[in-house]
Amino acid sequence: MPELSNRLDGFTESIIRKMTRIAKQHDAINLSQGFPDFDPPRELLDELRIAADEGPHQYEITWGSELFRKKLAEKQSKWMGIPVDPESNIVVTCGSTEAMMAAMMTVCNPGDKVIVFSPFYENYTADAILTGVTPIYVPLAPPEFLFDPEELRRAFEQGVKAIILCNPSNPTGKVFTRSELETIASLAVEFDAFVITDEVYEHIVFEPYTHTYMASLPGMFERTLSCSSLSKTYSITGWRLGYIIGPAGVIDVCRKVHDFLTVGAAAPLQRAAVKGLELGDDYYEGLTRSYEQKRTLFLEGLDRIGLKYYKPQGAYYVLVDISEFGEPDDYKFCEWLASEIGVAAVPGSSFFREDVRQYIRFHFAKKEETLIEALKRLEKLKLYRKS
Known part of the structure; x- marks a missing residue:
């Protein structure tokens, strides 16, 4: 054997x-x-019944149906405060789990290094192993789970390709402040690294805290891969609808990775989920x-x-x-x-x-x-x- x-x-x-x-x-x-x-939400369930009868039941465009990407771009442009082009800035994935893996495979070569804050969601270590990269861990100190800017700088100085950022954080529930994000962003620019964000809890933030998208900071859209999903926002974890938003050149490569990983997310579920993307404030x-x-x-x-x-x-x-x-x-x-x-x-x-x-x-x-x-x-x- x-x-x-x-x-x-x-x-x-x-x-x-x-x-x-x-x-x-x-x-x-x-x-x-x-x-x-x-x-x-009832709107999604009603549309799911229609999709079960009417379809589509065959492959959609591998990087996401045209209508789903259009509605997702409209929603995220509003919330992120930056223009998102459905034709060049989005790839739809099988959940944020695939989104994170595809993002890692897009920007990293085997042997590269990535920064991971500890504590972290367990999949990040698995992603690193499967893509052949070496994680460099930077601790978050309780009770506020703050990072030491100097320790983070030392991590960047090791020649990292990317930093993974979960915001709001699993498992701590930490919401990174704009000042903290600006520190991370400045280091990413200085050391020419990508930022891969996991923002699946973007709409579950408690007062007085606010969520700031890394990609919305000046100069950061071009080096940020924003990964998220509909799972937590619409209580549809079993539908496995995720996405990556990023600059056109990077997304073009992400689409190739995604195509050969899973081909595409479920077509009828994309149709039903559009109703969620159309919900109001x-x-x-x-x-x-x-x-x-x-x-x-x-x-x-x-x-x-x-x-x-x-x-x-x-x-x-x-x-x-x-x-x-x-x-x-x-x-x-x-x-x-x-x-x-x-x-x-x-x-x-x-x-x-x-x-x-x-x-x-x-x-x-x-x-x-x-x-x-x-x-x-x-x-x-x-x-x-x-x-």
Whole structure:
């Protein structure tokens, strides 16, 4: 039997997806993998029924249907504050997961270096391994998860090709300030590097924080690949509709990568999702209010239980400190939490380059009744506190 590829020697399966399987095994409330338990907007579901009958059911243009790209360009031009041309600045992908991979493969050669902030979404390390690049990790220091500009400069000085930026951040919920983004941008320009952004939580930002698109900063559109998806904004994580926005020359190469990775995103789902892209400002305002209410409900519940956490500024995740329970292995703690308490979380160590094992990550993208039941179960943790 020939040897398998050695590029996967350092690979593990997704801890997040594994925790979903463990949640199902124990009938636990799944606050690990970040997907809602409520329906998408009615407009999308109604259009999906029509698309099921009328199609299209065959291949669309590989980089996205003409109508989908047109509506996406209109929406993102407004929100990003920059003109986005549907014919030259967009490639539609199978979720933001493919968008990030295609972006990495577009700008990086094997052996290149990329900067990754730690903690980070677990896929970024996998992307680096699969594209043959070396990640250089720069820590974000709690409680505000700030980076040291001098440490970031030292990372750039190592000759990096790109920096990956998740904003708002998973798993911390950090929203990078305009000043922080300007620091990153100035270093990217000085050292002639690309910025690959993951902005899937762009519409889930809590007051007083605001989201600034890296590509909207002066001089940054030409070196930024803005990756995002419709998954979180419209509660359609299973539809797998993502995209990359960037300068025409870069997008032209992205389209080639995407074409041979997946050919194209699902045609009938692109048709149905257009209805989401046409929604007005009131939808996005309502989305933010809804998640603010869920955040308040969940964090107040954690306060009553006495759990320590970092308050998220955006997205729908919260890092919780479990050090008081005396379990040094966060993975074992999460297994126990699912089996004995009935709530599933993600071990925090899967997000950190550093040897950090005192955190777990919950998400609160659930119906209020689901969160209330989860908090009721978590009340039992009071019996196991060691300190």
